[in-house]
Amino acid sequence: MMPKTDSKSNANSPDKLAMYKEMLFYRRFEERANLAYTKQKFSGFLHLHIGQEAVCVGVQHALEEQDYLISAYRSHTQAIAKGIPAEQVLSELFGKVTGCSRGKGGSMHMFSKEKRFFGGHGIVGAQAPIAVGGAFAIKYKEEAAVMVCYLGDAAMNQGQVFEAMNMAATWSLPVLFVIENNQYGMGTDISRTTSVDHLYKRALGFDMAHSQVDGMNCVTVYEHMKPTIDKMRVDREPHLVEVLTYRYKGHSVSDPATYRTKEEVQEYQQRDPITQLGALLVKESLASEDELKAWDKEAKEQVKAAERVADAAPKPPQDEVCKHVFV
Numbered sequence: 001m002m003p004k005t006d007s008k009s010n011a012n013s014p015d016k017l018a019m020y021k022e023m024l025f026y027r028r029f030e031e032r033a034n035l036a037y038t039k040q041k042f043s044g045f046l047h048l049h050i051g052q053e054a055v056c057v058g059v060q061h062a063l064e065e066q067d068y069l070i071s072a073y074r075s076h077t078q079a080i081a082k083g084i085p086a087e088q089v090l091s092e093l094f095g096k097v098t099g100c101s102r103g104k105g106g107s108m109h110m111f112s113k114e115k116r117f118f119g120g121h122g123i124v125g126a127q128a129p130i131a132v133g134g135a136f137a138i139k140y141k142e143e144a145a146v147m148v149c150y151l152g153d154a155a156m157n158q159g160q161v162f163e164a165m166n167m168a169a170t171w172s173l174p175v176l177f178v179i180e181n182n183q184y185g186m187g188t189d190i191s192r193t194t195s196v197d198h199l200y201k202r203a204l205g206f207d208m209a210h211s212q213v214d215g216m217n218c219v220t221v222y223e224h225m226k227p228t229i230d231k232m233r234v235d236r237e238p239h240l241v242e243v244l245t246y247r248y249k250g251h252s253v254s255d256p257a258t259y260r261t262k263e264e265v266q267e268y269q270q271r272d273p274i275t276q277l278g279a280l281l282v283k284e285s286l287a288s289e290d291e292l293k294a295w296d297k298e299a300k301e302q303v304k305a306a307e308r309v310a311d312a313a314p315k316p317p318q319d320e321v322c323k324h325v326f327v
Helices: 016-038 053-062 076-081 086-093 127-141 159-170 199-206 218-235 262-269 273-283 289-312 318-322
Strands: 068-070 147-152 175-181 209-214 239-244
Touching (some): 016 053, 053 175, 068 127, 127 147, 159 199, 175 199, 199 239, 209 218, 218 239, 218 273
Parallel strands (some): 147 175, 175 239
16 A cells, blocks of 8 residues: 555656655654554564655655665665555564565565565665675676665674675676665764764775765655666666665664754754655645645555554464575
8 A cells, every 4th residue: 555646747857746645654654653563563673764754755766666675674664665565564563474574574674576675684784795696686687777775874884884885896786875874873873983974985995986965855865866876777886875864763662862852853853854845845836735634644544554454464374483494
């Protein structure tokens, strides 16, 4: 279940209505997941993407169906954006057999071979070598695709990430490394653990193309990513992009986030990506305030409907415990 729109746009302009509805849906999805967690519908870890929706939507609108994507553990919305139904993502959270990983992975392990979404990884930075392996396969098979690898800012201090980037640059592999820099690795300000002032400078060590973009503005993200990815389809070279974003919630639901001030959070919320785009739609006469409110109500109902499907789904049978363990 995904938000639908009747808006029209050409290949060179962003579909702002679709972007707005998708960000709204993802915000309400994550809020519903958080509520379900507090009701003890599932346990374990839960890392929310609230505040970072513009990154997911802006990047996804620049991709094509044949492209691959791999991520870390804050990946519910990225999985839905890549085409995994919201019902399957919620079912996975709830440990149901109808989940995209048959209820065995949970929050951090969304996956779909069909949709070319390869996780969801709980180990910090572990997705980078896998992304490079996937990009090598793309090159070997001469596919017209790119591999997108989402990384958190703290993952940029992991050795395997450096090794993976070196391979991507040395072998000319089409990997787009997307750093979602929300400024905190768990509870530590990235400035306390990193020697460079901008994380995109990490690419200099590999002579890799690099850039930086405002991740609180969905249209800006799209307009930056579209030509970047189009160029990668032609030159088949890797690119590192640092996206400056912010998470409103703690690192996980168990994190009270006392390491930052309320004023800091409020400052970023004033630049909220959904509010920004909504104001732009009204300014450009693409939507009215009443329509924005109606779409919000619709998104909430869509998420509730997805949750009802997940609630009704069965848990995996006992014989599942020994399945899908070895390849």
